[in-house]
Amino acid sequence: MTDTADQPTGEPLAHSRQQRLGLSPMPSLPPDLEQELDRLDQEFWLPTSKLEQIVHRFRSELNQGLAAHAQNIAMHQTWVHSLPSGNERGTYLTLDLGGTNLRVSHVTLHGDNKPRQSRTELKQTQYRIPSTLKTGTAPQLWDFIATKLAAFIRETGLGNYFSPARPIPLGFTFSYPCTQARLDHAELQTWTKGFDIAGVEGTDVAASLRAAISTRRLPVDLVCVVNDTVGALVASAYSDPETVVGAVFGTGCNAAYMAGLDRIGKMSRGEREAARKRGPKMAVNCEYGAFDNAHAVLPRTALDREIDARSPRPGEQAFEKMAAGLYLGELFRLVLLDLARRGRVFSRGSAGAESLDLDATKLTTPYALDTALLSALETDTRSDLAASTALLHSTLALPSPPTHAEAALARAIAVLISVRGARLCACGVAAICQNEGIERGHVAADGSVANKQPGFRGRWGAAMGEILGWEEEASPIRLVAAEDGSGVGCAIVAAMEVERRAREGAE
Ligand code: BGC
Helix, strand or coil: CCCCCCCCCCCCHHHHHHHHHCCCCCCCCCHHHHHHHHHHHHHHCCCHHHHHHHHHHHHHHHHHHHHCCCCCCCCEECCCCCCCCCCCCEEEEEEEECCCEEEEEEEEECHHHCCHHHCEEEEEEEEECCHHHHHCEHHHHHHHHHHHHHHHHHHHCHHHCCCCCCCEEEEEECCCCEECCCCCCCEECCCCCCCCCECCCCCEHHHHHHHHHHHCCCCEEEEEEECHHHHHHHHHHHHCCCEEEEEEECCCEEEEEEEEHHHCCCCCHHHHHHHHCCCCEEEEECCHHHCCCCCCCCCCCHHHHHHHHHCCCCCCCCCHHHHCHHHHHHHHHHHHHHHHHCCCCCCCCCCHHHHCCHHHCCCCCCCCCCHHHHHHHHHCCCCCCHHHHHHHHHHCCCCCCCCHHHHHHHHHHHHHHHHHHHHHHHHHHHHHHHHHCCCCEEEEEECHHHHHCCCHHHHHHHHHHHHHCCCHHHCCEEEEECCCHHHHHHHHHHHHHHHHHHHHHHC
């Protein structure tokens, strides 16, 4: 059962499913599996009427976040006052604390005397984040980051050109919900995406990073803290003037756009006056992963509720937990586990469910399945499903290969989950576009789901069309692959800030 009862489809499910989901022709399943698929389809399918209902509430939560502080969707002010001119130049360092890696980049911006494709240069090293760090302590986090930054500076020889007295500007991409009183300040509100490091929430991550840098006397000057969505917006606008929204559909999900200052009602008079001197707009980091934390419209299934209850922050990031990459593989695991427990799949012989030792498989290991598995199943369009069969056998550590019908069912479930995710992702961007009167332009999207999930773009575009009332082929708002926001985008924000300081210092 879902949280909300609205599940109309009218047509016989099996007939409409193939077309609705763009499923490649499927063998008919044994009646018990067909019945399970019908049930899951009813739970996961979001008809246009549901999308409209979600967007309606989304619009009002976005507006509330602009009007007042401490709302469910935070709509954080970022102090990024304009999109780049495309002529920003110089050399910068950036740090990006992602879900899996810490990326350190040395970015050179050439400005518009170079063709679009060669305006930026990037040298980057990725350092794997030990999983213990994600649930460790604040000193361990800052020590890890500063040590890797020091290693990068040593290995690239940058220490020969810069010193603590003549530092290289540093930008920090920190993609968690933060309030920002200035561009170089960011107070973490709550960890998301499975991070749970003690002692960081409620503190200024810029100050902590600065302290770690100063202890090691590193030749860098932290000038900005940037969300990955703001990075995507800025990096893409550097070479594509049609960019209207920066979005991330990856481990987490979120978007940023340039809002008119008059739309940000919650700004104090002082803030507004200061901002107005620097431009008529400001980038807003929506933090819409928190949409509908009150659970008023999102049709959560029992398994969505289970994911939430077992997460480090139950009750938070309700939207993200249904739409983002971190959770899609987990949802798939829980659906299969439920089917296996009830003896519907993977059990052989007369003993039924008891013949399968679930604990010997990966089905009982939380977060054992990556969203990449769903993508790989979707890409297997051969009728024998040989690739899916082998993949399920090995990834789930099953004692024997799944039957053809089980593989077909698993593949259909992967599609159901991915389609629901993509349609939800469209709701957030559609709500922004409707609220801000954005009628055309490019949504610069980054993240593993946007980049690697087959069909995401088409499903997202179709849902946008249903909500906004246009034919998909004619779509005036298009999803495009974002430029590197966390590296290049962050460096461009640093460049704009360095230019601004020089300009305002000289005034
Ligand atoms: C974070 C956002 C981020 C998004 C995508 C969410 O969990 O709260 O700040 O933009 O993930 O990475």
